[in-house]
Structures are given as structure tokens and as C-alpha cells.
Amino acid sequence: MDSVNEIIERLGNSEDAVRKMAAFKLQSNIADPSFAEMFILQGGIIELRELAINANGNTLAYSLTSFSRLLEVDKGWEYVTPELISRMVDLITGHPLINILRGAMAVLGAIVAHPQISEGRGSMMTGLFGFQALKPAIAEHPEFLEMLVERVSSADHALCANALQLINALMRDSIASDNEWQKFIKKLQDLGVIRTVYYLMQGSSLQDLAHPLLEFQALMKMLIRKWRAVKLNLERKDHRTALKTIHIASASSIRSNPEKWRRLGFETESPAWEFEQAGFLGMMDMTEFVKDHEDEFQKIIHEQEAKSKEERFPFARASLYVTSLLCEQFAVDNSEADDAKTIMILESRASFEKAFKPLLLQWSRLHTAALFAFFRIWKETSALYSDFDKVSDLVRVLGYKTMVQATRTKEITEVEKEFAEYDYQRLRVIQMELLEQAYGNAWRPQLTSVYEETAKEAQEFIKEQRIRCLLQGSWFTTDRTDGSHNKSKDKLAYISLFARLSTDRRYLCYGYYNADMDIEPRMEDLVHKIPVSSVSSVVSNVMPSVRDNRDSSATVTTATPFNSTTTKLTIYGRQPPSGIQQNGDTNKEYPLIVLHPSNHTIASEWLDGLLFLMGKKPITSETSNLINTVAKCSMKVRLLSVRYTDIYPGPPDIPSRNGVDDDFFYS
Known part of the structure; x- marks a missing residue:
């Protein structure tokens, strides 16, 4: 291994070939914390930063890789400058070489994922780490996010993984610290990142992309929890507008209807409290259904108005139930520690099949399909309002069969078809089997003993x-x-x-x-x-x-x-x-x-x-x-514990035979 001084000296050489070889050797040595510490003490990081900002070709690629690995061992943060960040953003938006793009994304990913500066260290960018550190540079390159999302579809798996890791870092930091996180996530969604990751999860390149894909899946759960945690507040204009959208879409012909909200399936005329469990997530799901399927929504509401209150399908209540059901069946409340354990055990193809849930990224379509299925089963069973829990249990079983037990490669169109066609009698049979299995698992030792006897x-x-x-x-x-x-x-x-x-x-x-x-x-x-x-x-x-x-x-x-x-x-x-x-x-x-x-x-x-x-x-x-x-x-x-006396508490009273002829008999 070359000495630290030799590498530093060659990094500052005037000949590009010498600098390139030194940067190449530095890649493998810099990941050693003791070497990195000595490299910084000897002033080598100044030469490395200079190359990262001004070099070209392979020299630049090797320098960026070395700098990102230095940051990964938590060294050199005081040399992260606005000039360096601007250079990385500029490379990502305009440079064509894949090896340089990989390095630039790795550097930015490390910066965004490092929200604070280690204690005892000075910095030229105090308080600007994380997503905030990139905002000035991104403002000069508004196409940055679009180019970044485009890189996620790259045929080069390493570049794809680095781009997704950077997106993950941006999302995580934004969710944790930015008051405008909803706008940022909406922008990423509009650029198609969720759709792109969905197809990656269903693809065959999981081995190279497993960790960033699973982190993205964990972040989506975090986002769902974040939206659900937002309480519906009718003092906020956007919340009032969302609720009003549902009422307007129902095309009510009665302006002063005393059942303005109950006719839509809410339990009272003050519906805000009914979003307590599903939060603003429930409002988002409901309004999206109403906007995308306005005709069907109006037909459902008008059809139910012709029925008695007991026979009406409670649309709003069913929609909120489906939102909560999706949260439950996709284990949205699993802690990040659980997701981290999953990442650690991704060693085999079988683990991939169990860990990845691409259907989670089709949340809106699943909500729509499940809500239509709820309405279909309600009609097929001629359910009454008092039967809501019974029908919801069947919808739960349907969700378990179509989503929880779905394979990684199962298409969303296939799931939607099953939601639309699954016979409720079959669901009832499956429901009984699942109950028997659940009780069997819980009481297996005791049941085994009883059965043997x-x-x-x-x-x-x-x-x-x-x-x-x-x-x-x-x-x-x-x-x-x-x-x-x-x-x-x-x-x-x-x-x-x-x-x-x-x-x-x-x-x-x-x-x-x-x-x-x-x-x-x-x-x-x-x-x-x-x-x-x-x-x-x-x-x-x-x-x-x-x-x-x-x-x-x-x-x-x-x-x-x-x-x-x-x-x-x-x-x-x-x-x-x-x-x-x-x-x-x-x-x-x-x-x-x-x-x-x-x-x-x-x-x-x-x-x-x-x-x-x-x-x-x-x-x-x-x-x-x-x-x-x-x-x-x-x-x-x-x-x-059925006993004869439970059904017949005592011997029956036999009537008297007084006044009865010989044809009388008693059964």
C-alpha cells in the first residue's frame, strides 16, 4: 500500500495521468478510518476536493468515489462547501458519463443523509447539511429532480441504486425537517418516481437494488403514517376544501338537506371526528376516489337515497374502513427497526419475495378496488346498516387473499379483477378457514392434548x-x-x-x-x-x-x-x-x-x-x-362446554292426563 504522503503528493501533480493513478489507489485506501484520519491531517483532503471540483474524466470519477467514501466513514465534513455541492448538482443535471454520475450522486447522498455536523468540528456550512444544503444549488438547476428520477430508470444498476439512494435521502430529510414536505413528495410523485420504483420492485434486478428499494418501501410507510397522523381540521382551508369536494361531487339537488353528510355515509352531521383513526390520509383516499370516479360516486349516492336508512350503503364509513384496512394489511405501523431487520436478512431470492410489497405503491388503486368490492358485497348480501361489521370482515378476507398473499410479481390489474369478481360465498368459506387456523395456532398445544384424549x-x-x-x-x-x-x-x-x-x-x-x-x-x-x-x-x-x-x-x-x-x-x-x-x-x-x-x-x-x-x-x-x-x-x-342442562335446564313439565282420552300421546 502506498504511503499517505505519496498519494497526496501525486494528487497534486501537474500531470493528469499521475493524478488519475493516485485517485484510483485512494479509492481502496480511504475507507480505512485510520488512513482517512492521516490523509486529512496531512492536508490530502484539500487536494481531493480540488480534483472533485475541477477534474474531468476518470480522474474526476475516482476523486468523487474517494470523497464519498471519506464521508461514509464520517470524515472530512468540514470541507463540504457550497461550491462542492453546486458542482455535484451540475454534474448530475448535465454530465453524460455514468461513472461520474455515480460518484456525484454518492457524494450528495452522503451529504443529505448527514443531517447534523459531528460535535467538536468546525464547518464552513454550519446548519446547512441535509436537504437544506442542496436547495440553493437546486434552485439554479430546476431540472435537477427530473434528471434524478430519470436516472432511476437507468440500465446501469449501480447508477440506478445511487440515484434511488439520493432520492431516499432527500425524502427522509424532507419528511423529518421540512414544513413543505407534502409539496416535495407531490413533486416527486408527479415526476413518476413511485411508478418507476413499482416496476423495479417487480423486475429481476433485485439483488443489486435490494437495499435502496426496501428503504423506499419503508419511506412510503413513513409517509402514510405521516399523512394519517395529520388530524382533519376544518379551520384549515385545504381541509375544508377537501371535505366540500366530496359534497359537491355527490350532486345534491337539495340545498338545505338536513342530512347533508349522513346521506354520504357519515354517521353524524359533524363528520370531522370520524376521521380520527384514518386522519387526513382517509380524506385523501376518499377525495381521490370521488374525483376519479365521480359518475359512479353519484350513482351510488342517488341509488342509496331511494332506500331506507337501514338499507343504505354507508359510503364514507366504508371508505374510511378501507383506508384503515390497507394500513393494517400492509403493516404500515411496523417500526423502522423491523424494516432494518428485513434489510439485514435479504440474502436469498426467497427473502426478496417476502420482503418486497410493490402493491403498497398502488395505494390509490387498491383503495378504489376495495371500496367497489365493499359496495358489491353489500348489495349481493342485501346487507343492512347493522351488518356493517360482517361485510367489512369479508372485505378484510378479500384483501388478505388478493393483497397480503399476493406474489411480488402480481400485477395491479389482476388484483383489481379479483376484487371485482371474488364470490362472497367463497370468501365466507375462506373466512371460516382463517378463523380455524388462527385459533388453532393460538391453542395448538392445548388442542393437540384434547384431540389425543x-x-x-x-x-x-x-x-x-x-x-x-x-x-x-x-x-x-x-x-x-x-x-x-x-x-x-x-x-x-x-x-x-x-x-x-x-x-x-x-x-x-x-x-x-x-x-x-x-x-x-x-x-x-x-x-x-x-x-x-x-x-x-x-x-x-x-x-x-x-x-x-x-x-x-x-x-x-x-x-x-x-x-x-x-x-x-x-x-x-x-x-x-x-x-x-x-x-x-x-x-x-x-x-x-x-x-x-x-x-x-x-x-x-x-x-x-x-x-x-x-x-x-x-x-x-x-x-x-x-x-x-x-x-x-x-x-x-x-x-x-355444551351440556344437556345448558339446552334443557330441567325435565319438561308433563301435562296432566285428566280429561284426555286414549288417543292422546305426548312427544
């Missing part, structure tokens, strides 16, 4: 129900191919099977009967018995399963679709039926009986009932759905 109780309940189905018994078709009944006369005579679990739940009893038998056999008539303790597994094709191992603990299934002729349950045991010799293999299973259920319900009842008897878990979807349904219902009943 109710699920166990539900399984015990369904277990008993399934076993009772076995106790009741069912008819099955049979092919008569297993066991000792494999005789031709049996195949012809016995084509139906009735099975029932014994009352002590120890035996599965069954018998074969003619197909035309229409009464259930008595238990003592079921001569065949299988001890439940001897059953080792049940094989079925009732439902698809990935399990395909036949051992003592498995229930094997295949993916064959159900029908009454092919679906079957085969009950296996370790002991062979009578008439079959055991070969000595104690692990081998033997089919004890084959059942062909007549429908899916019976198949599910018997398969899972047998599994319950064996101490295993159910496997059919029908049984699982029943358990889940019972568990959910039980949980909801517990959460609601």
Missing part, C-alpha cells in the same frame, strides 16, 4: 361398535371350498353362511344355510365354532395396502377393488382344522374360514371388528373416518 375415547367407542356388529351377526356368501365341508352336495345345498360372535366374545360361531332363508339362525343353531384365541391373522382385499407379509401380527390386503363376489376375509389360525394333519411347523398358518361380505360396510365392520378382538388397530378407511369424526365432534363439544 378424544381420539382414544373415539377409538374405544368405535371398537365397541364394531364388536357389537360381530355380536349381532351377518350373512355372507361362500364358495364352500375349505375345511371338511368340501363336498359336492354341500356346494349345491349350502350357498350362504351366517356368522356371529358369541355373547362371551370367546367364539366365532357360524353355520351354512339355503340362500332363500329369510330369518337369522339362533345362536344354538350355529354348530361350527372357532376360538377367538386361536385366530392368528386376517387376510383380506377390502382396501389397498402396501403391507404384504403374512405373519402372526399382520393383516394382509391386496389392491383388488371391492365387489360382493370377489371381496373376501380369510381368517387364519396356527392350529389346522379337523381332518388336516399338522406338519410340525408351528409358525405355519391355516385358513379357518373364508367370508364374502355382501357390501363394503359389512366388510369394514367385520375386518376391523376381528382386528379389535385380536388387540390390533383398525385398517379400513371407513373405520378411520368414523373415529376421526367422533373425535372431532367430541373435541368441539368440549371446547364449547
Whole structure:
């Protein structure tokens, strides 16, 4: 690294090539605070300022970069002069070279962002830092802001970022200290800076522009808060004019209407207090809607005048609600500390998608779209004034779906279309889902515990129900191919099977009967018995399963679709039926009986009932759905604390039978 003295000496050399090389090397060294301190003590900053004011070409570009980096380490502020600022403004308005423009903007950005002079330092510009420092120079170059905004659209990302950083600094300083901040912001808006930044946020160059773009987004939130903080004051002429604009636009034909303001949807005839929450921001949104959509506004007001007071759409109240809703859903009240945290975590593309909200920059169009949607839903639901909160909740859900959940690249026209077309019945479904999700998140541990308990109780309940189905018994078709009944006369005579679990739940009893038998056999008539303790597994094709191992603990299934002729349950045991010799293999299973259920319900009842008897878990979807349904219902009943006595506090009074004949009955 070259010494400080060598660089300073070369900066003052008469040859431009020597000065250019020295300025080039200074760029990388000046960011070191110790080097910068020594550079200033040795008088190098005087040479650097001279180059920044008078040099040209690359020498000027390197000098401006060095000077901006010196200011970034909070050094050299006493050498910021009106002459230097004027030179920077002049370069920005008229110089064509991008590398020089980048440096000039960086210098001005540092000056504007530095509102005060560090203590203990003298200055040739005491009290003129910040936006005030630029005003004299800008007055000589009225095209300065226009040129600056134009640079934001530059294809050079570094120049674009520097221009936006300077605009951000000007906006921040103006909002914080200038009484005429509204005029300055309005001028920037008229020059198209908000529209330009909107397209940048939706573009693909986020990596290079992330920090200035996110700062601009934070500044827009700050502006919204600032406008909202301005209280409506009818003693101010501009505030009275804004309110009067709304009344005139309604085209009232009644000069002395006692409901001058209530007919527009205000709650009283003194509407100023109704802007308490939305502030002058609410007035701006309302007047802009009225000006841009005067015909629609008049139509709404005149249409509502023909209705009763309870049926009228409260336009003004709805407009103020939408303003507050936008503030809420765009998290306008988030502190700058929160925005700073967001800037720090911008390391991946996924972070960009979550952090940037370009739709925030389409505030007016969103307000208009949401207000029209409010009116549409009001009419579709035939709402009354007392239903305002219900309709506003649906509008909130609509805003959440269309704006909060919007992707970064979602176009404003698409959002407007969704606002205009989203069906209110769908909104109602989404509203219920969001409520359930919100309560679920808040009470997840407690709800999980309750559900686990109710699920166990539900399984015990369904277990008993399934076993009772076995106790009741069912008819099955049979092919008569297993066991000792494999005789031709049996195949012809016995084509139906009735099975029932014994009352002590120890035996599965069954018998074969003619197909035309229409009464259930008595238990003592079921001569065949299988001890439940001897059953080792049940094989079925009732439902698809990935399990395909036949051992003592498995229930094997295949993916064959159900029908009454092919679906079957085969009950296996370790002991062979009578008439079959055991070969000595104690692990081998033997089919004890084959059942062909007549429908899916019976198949599910018997398969899972047998599994319950064996101490295993159910496997059919029908049984699982029943358990889940019972568990959910039980949980909801517990959460609601619904008891029989809450609905029926006591036994009903049964009337006397005196004077009543035998045809009387009481239900």
C-alpha cells in the first residue's frame, strides 16, 4: 500500500495521468478510518476536493468515489462547501458519463443523509447539511429532480441504486425537517418516481437494488403514517376544501338537506371526528376516489337515497374502513427497526419475495378496488346498516387473499379483477378457514392434548361398535371350498353362511344355510365354532395396502377393488382344522374360514371388528373416518362446554292426563 504522503503528493501533480493513478489507489485506501484520519491531517483532503471540483474524466470519477467514501466513514465534513455541492448538482443535471454520475450522486447522498455536523468540528456550512444544503444549488438547476428520477430508470444498476439512494435521502430529510414536505413528495410523485420504483420492485434486478428499494418501501410507510397522523381540521382551508369536494361531487339537488353528510355515509352531521383513526390520509383516499370516479360516486349516492336508512350503503364509513384496512394489511405501523431487520436478512431470492410489497405503491388503486368490492358485497348480501361489521370482515378476507398473499410479481390489474369478481360465498368459506387456523395456532398445544384424549375415547367407542356388529351377526356368501365341508352336495345345498360372535366374545360361531332363508339362525343353531384365541391373522382385499407379509401380527390386503363376489376375509389360525394333519411347523398358518361380505360396510365392520378382538388397530378407511369424526365432534363439544342442562335446564313439565282420552300421546 502506498504511503499517505505519496498519494497526496501525486494528487497534486501537474500531470493528469499521475493524478488519475493516485485517485484510483485512494479509492481502496480511504475507507480505512485510520488512513482517512492521516490523509486529512496531512492536508490530502484539500487536494481531493480540488480534483472533485475541477477534474474531468476518470480522474474526476475516482476523486468523487474517494470523497464519498471519506464521508461514509464520517470524515472530512468540514470541507463540504457550497461550491462542492453546486458542482455535484451540475454534474448530475448535465454530465453524460455514468461513472461520474455515480460518484456525484454518492457524494450528495452522503451529504443529505448527514443531517447534523459531528460535535467538536468546525464547518464552513454550519446548519446547512441535509436537504437544506442542496436547495440553493437546486434552485439554479430546476431540472435537477427530473434528471434524478430519470436516472432511476437507468440500465446501469449501480447508477440506478445511487440515484434511488439520493432520492431516499432527500425524502427522509424532507419528511423529518421540512414544513413543505407534502409539496416535495407531490413533486416527486408527479415526476413518476413511485411508478418507476413499482416496476423495479417487480423486475429481476433485485439483488443489486435490494437495499435502496426496501428503504423506499419503508419511506412510503413513513409517509402514510405521516399523512394519517395529520388530524382533519376544518379551520384549515385545504381541509375544508377537501371535505366540500366530496359534497359537491355527490350532486345534491337539495340545498338545505338536513342530512347533508349522513346521506354520504357519515354517521353524524359533524363528520370531522370520524376521521380520527384514518386522519387526513382517509380524506385523501376518499377525495381521490370521488374525483376519479365521480359518475359512479353519484350513482351510488342517488341509488342509496331511494332506500331506507337501514338499507343504505354507508359510503364514507366504508371508505374510511378501507383506508384503515390497507394500513393494517400492509403493516404500515411496523417500526423502522423491523424494516432494518428485513434489510439485514435479504440474502436469498426467497427473502426478496417476502420482503418486497410493490402493491403498497398502488395505494390509490387498491383503495378504489376495495371500496367497489365493499359496495358489491353489500348489495349481493342485501346487507343492512347493522351488518356493517360482517361485510367489512369479508372485505378484510378479500384483501388478505388478493393483497397480503399476493406474489411480488402480481400485477395491479389482476388484483383489481379479483376484487371485482371474488364470490362472497367463497370468501365466507375462506373466512371460516382463517378463523380455524388462527385459533388453532393460538391453542395448538392445548388442542393437540384434547384431540389425543378424544381420539382414544373415539377409538374405544368405535371398537365397541364394531364388536357389537360381530355380536349381532351377518350373512355372507361362500364358495364352500375349505375345511371338511368340501363336498359336492354341500356346494349345491349350502350357498350362504351366517356368522356371529358369541355373547362371551370367546367364539366365532357360524353355520351354512339355503340362500332363500329369510330369518337369522339362533345362536344354538350355529354348530361350527372357532376360538377367538386361536385366530392368528386376517387376510383380506377390502382396501389397498402396501403391507404384504403374512405373519402372526399382520393383516394382509391386496389392491383388488371391492365387489360382493370377489371381496373376501380369510381368517387364519396356527392350529389346522379337523381332518388336516399338522406338519410340525408351528409358525405355519391355516385358513379357518373364508367370508364374502355382501357390501363394503359389512366388510369394514367385520375386518376391523376381528382386528379389535385380536388387540390390533383398525385398517379400513371407513373405520378411520368414523373415529376421526367422533373425535372431532367430541373435541368441539368440549371446547364449547355444551351440556344437556345448558339446552334443557330441567325435565319438561308433563301435562296432566285428566280429561284426555286414549288417543292422546305426548312427544
